[in-house]
Each structure stands twice: as structure tokens, then as C-alpha cells.
Amino acid sequence: MRRLLRRVLIAVAVVVLWAAGTLVTQLNSAQSADPPPARPAPTATPDPTPDPGEPAAAAVPDLRLGVQLSAHHRPGPGYARKVLARLARSGARWVRVDVGWATLQPNRTGPFERWYAELIDDVLAAARDHDIQVILEFWLTPAWASPNGSSYAPPTDPGAYAGAIGRAAQRWGHLVDAWEIWNEPNFEGFFEGADPQTYVNLLCAAYPAVKEYDDAPVLFGGIMYNDAPWLTRAYEAGAAGCFDALAVHPYIGPSDAAPETASVGAVWRLTSTPMVHDVMTTWGDGGKQIWITELGWSTGTENDGNAWNRPVSVPQQADFLRRAVRLVRAEYPYVGPIIWYRDVDGPTEAYQDGFGLLHPDLRAKPALRSFEAAVRGE
Template sequence: MQYHGMWSDQTPATRAKVLDQLVANGSEWVRIDVSWAMIEPKHQQYDMRWGVPFVDTVLQEVEDRGLKAMVTFWLTPDWASYGKGERYAPRYPTAYGRAAGWAAKRWGNTVDAWEMWNEQNHPDFFTTADPVAYTKMLCSAYKEIKKVDTSPVVYGGLQYNDAAFVKKTYTAGAKGCFDILATHPYSAPSDFSPTRDGGAPWGVTRVRDVRAVMVAQGDAAKPIWFTELGWSTGQIPNPQPWQRAVSEATQADFLEQTVALTRSSYPYVKGIIWFRERDRTGGNPYEDGYGLMRADLTPKPALARLKAVASS
């Protein structure tokens, strides 16, 4: 489950309740976003007063419940982007690698996988969406993490199944710099079922396009994970095709169908992270409505369905 335990709207009490519900309903992993900018606000000066201890606390809460943690390590400090912003690549990719290695040394005992950035193929999350810049960061991080931790390094989750971006990163030297490749195979239109092919690059079925690139590059043995996937139940008036919500019952059905489809047709996909643990109250019902729990932490039908498919 995507778990926003680091976000400011979470309290110790809500974090505890969310994690307890996830454990009770069959979740085995949580995906947590950790900000490089937060833990290293100044060059080689880590925030030991608040930022680093906060990560310590959240990861310990996860470990105490027997859950495995995937950390998505992203967001560039101002000093490393030279004032361009958190979603720019650092001027020197080795700075990202060094910070990832520092994180792995500190949290390697509680983190079970390291995901390098989030949706780096889209300018909303990686401003230039530059495959060469990303590859340099990925390879630097892989080298530094492996010096101190044996946990898998994950090629950051791509927005949709962007096979063209994957191919460009291979050309730039990505082979040998990751253990798992991740995609975010949301459906488009957003109310399509997981079995319905929306055309490249959208939807679960198009993972085959990314797989084909990996096979062609000699990486057939490496698994793919879906590190974000879900359907929103937040209805809005006159939605665009990418804003179509589903009912709570359909959300649960689509979760079950996704697992069944992945198991039967895509055995190389070894993990699914559902987006996300709870609804938010940000003011956009569609964007807020992806949770398997409502904002008040009462479960939607999909949470119980998660337990059923996990136990099967």
C-alpha cells in the first residue's frame, strides 16, 4: 500500500490506526516517500533535529508491525538543484547517489527496497523528464547503496508503461543499475477495468511493452513491480476521461481483477502497491478518492477485498 506516513496531515494516532488496519487486511508492504531535500537541507549537513529522526520514527512504526518498507527517495535540495526546485535533477548526479547511500547506511535494517525517484518520465515529477539525467542518478545511487545494503534497488515507478523512456535509459547505460523495474499502470480512461486495453501506454495489459524492452536488453530475469495502481471513488461533475471515478464496489472488483490478471498473464510482475491507504481532503474529490479507506479511516469494500486476495 502507498502509505503517506511522512505527510503533515498524519498524526501518531492516525499513523497507528492506518498501519494496524493495513496489517489486519493483508498488506505486506508499504511504500513511503522520503524527501532528500528534507533530510539534507544543506550540503552534507543532515537534519538530525527533525527530518532524520522523523524518518526514524515512521520506519520504526512500520517495522514494529512486521510490514516491509519500500522507500521512494526523491526531491532535490535547493543547494543541489542550484535553486531550480525540488523536482529538478541535481547538477551533479553523484550528490543524489551519495545521499541515497547515506540513507541506506542509516535505514538499511528497516528498509526492504529503495525506489529511485517517482514518475521521472513526466515533467510534473521530474521537471525535464530527461532519461539521461535520470540514468546518471540511478546508477550513482545503485553504486552507493550496494556498498552498504543488499536490499533491491528499484528503477523509479514510471507514469504509465512508458516503454520508450525505458529504452532511452537503457541506451544511456541503465542496465546493471537496478534490480526491479517499476511502472504505474493506471487505466485510461480512468474508469476502464484492468482487463481492458486502453492502448499504449495505459493500463495493466500494456506492461507487456515494457517487458519487451527488458527482454530485448537481456534483462528478462529482472522482475517488474507496479508501485502505484488504483481507481478513485471520488465523483466530480462533467469529468474528463482521465477523471472518471468508479463506485466503491467497482473499486473492490477492479482490485481483485488486477491481482487475478497479473497472476495469470504477467508472472514477471512480482509486486503490486495500491494507491493509496486513505482518502484525503484536499478539495478535489477525484484526486482525493483513491484510498482503500475513507478520510475518517473507515474501510471501503476494497480493503476487505485486499485481505481476500492476499490470503488466496
């Protein structure tokens, strides 16, 4: 849910997402499981002073927090290096880097596009220099591999995608710590058709191609929301055995709602994370982690007033970040890395461009201070 997604999402969310919520509610009813209650929102009052006779509990650093990188989409690699250095100082131990197959391999034959491959070389090396682990998300179909020329269309031949990501693993395996197969394949706007079987064909072709060169985890591409019904269909299509961890993007709807907002069987809630884990358990994958590879709230000032495109205030963004991390760590022990979407605001004032922890000039927003506190385990 990022980039062009915010504008596309508004047009389809009301119909598609409420329909998905109905399916999830029916699933929950069939299992006779009550939705989890809302957690009380923390107040703004300071924590009580500990009893002098009781030693204060030491905070445990959270080394599984990271940030989505967007800086490498700006001209030249220098800006991305500066952003990575700033994120490293904040304590970020992970960064998610999206790589466009369409840009990397615009021609069917021949080497990767040199300028783009060298840009990714530089970004990944800079992350390693700063001791930041990398999730490389690989997506967007070249025109020659697309059935209709669209970069959001699944490739006609999953083997073409597998060949490309295999070459990427051969080149960058020593710099990449996890591979994410596509982005939000359950969303029509990013994976035309949003068909589970088509995605599973892609996933199962990519898995051995990566493993031939790199034993890093392969992630089932970050599904939009906690979409348990779609995940069930993917398992029915044969997804088991083709991934090492499941990536989700548990954004909350309405988009200014608090992280503890009760699930009530809706897929667009952070508190619906257990529904996804239940599906994994049913299919024998309960021991695999869920990775949150996108989560965030926007402070963008320009929006159309739609509830799915509604920003929060700057202080709310910082507060919600802190509360979201606390909720996940307290309630969902099967969740691994949490990746905040995203690093830097801009280039516009629109909702889509307001998710950053930093201003474009790299001044910290209050949310960055919350991120730093979360890394410290506070």
C-alpha cells in the same frame, strides 16, 4: 500519479500520452505483434458450486501485496502508526513510503533534518513491528542541489543525490527492503525534462551508494504507465546494470476503464505490461521482476469531467482491485509486489484524494475487503 500529478496530468495528457501511444503502436507494428485481446470482465454472479466429488482448490495467499502510505504526511507519527496497524490486519505485507530529500536535507552540510528523520525512524520501525516490508522511494531535490530551485528538477550533481541516499541507506538499511530511485522520471511534472540520460545518470550514481550499506533491491524509479519507448531510451543511455527490478505505475486511461481494457499499443494500460517486459528481455534483463509500485482507481467526487480525471463508483473500485490482481497474477508471472495507491482518502473530496482503501477515520471502504480477499488468494 498521485498528489499534484492528477491536476498537472490533465493539462499534458492529451498531447503527450497520445503521442506516446502512437510511438508504441509503431513499435508494435515493427515487431509484427498483435496487441493482447481484452479479457472478459467477470460478472456479478456467484461462482458455481463445485462438484461434491471434486475437492475445492486451496487458495494460495498472496504475500506480495501492499499499499502506498500517505498517513505519515499528516501531523505527528501517531496517525501513521494507526494506519500501519490497520493495514497489517488487512494482510498487507508491503508498504511504500516516500521520503523527500528536500525535507530531509534542506542544507548542503550537516546532519539530516532531525524532526523529519525521526518521523521516518518511527514509521519504518512501526512497519517492522507489524511485519510489513518497506519500499523507500527517495525523491525531491533540495533548493541548494537544484538548478532552478524546483524540487522537481533533477539535481545538478547526481553525486549529491547519491550521497544523500547513501546516508539514508546507512541509517535505515536494516528497516528498508527495497529502494526506489525517484518517482515517475518519465513525467515532466515530477522530473523536469523527463530526460532518460539524466535519469540514468542519477540511477547509476545511486545504485552503488545504496549497495555500500544495504544489499536490498534497488528499483528503477516507478515510470508513469507502461512506457516502453521511454524505457528503451533509458537502456540506450546505459541503465542496464544499475537496478535490480523495474518499478511501473500502470494506471489506466481513461481513468475509469476496467483493468482488462485491451492494450492496443497504448502505454496507459495495465495490459501493456508485456511491452515493458519485452524491452527488458531485449536488453538481457528478462529475468528481473517488474514491481507495480502504484496502481489504483479513485472514488473522488470532485473532478473536471476530463477522461483522465474520471472517478469510479465505490463498488467499482473494489471490483477493479480484485480483477487487477487476478489479471496480473494469471498473465504476468514476472510481476512481483503490487502496491495499491493508496492507504487513506482525503483530505478533500477531489479525484486525487479518493484512491484510499480507508476513510480518514480508518473505516474500511469496500476496496479494503477486496484487498483482504486478494491477500487470501481468493
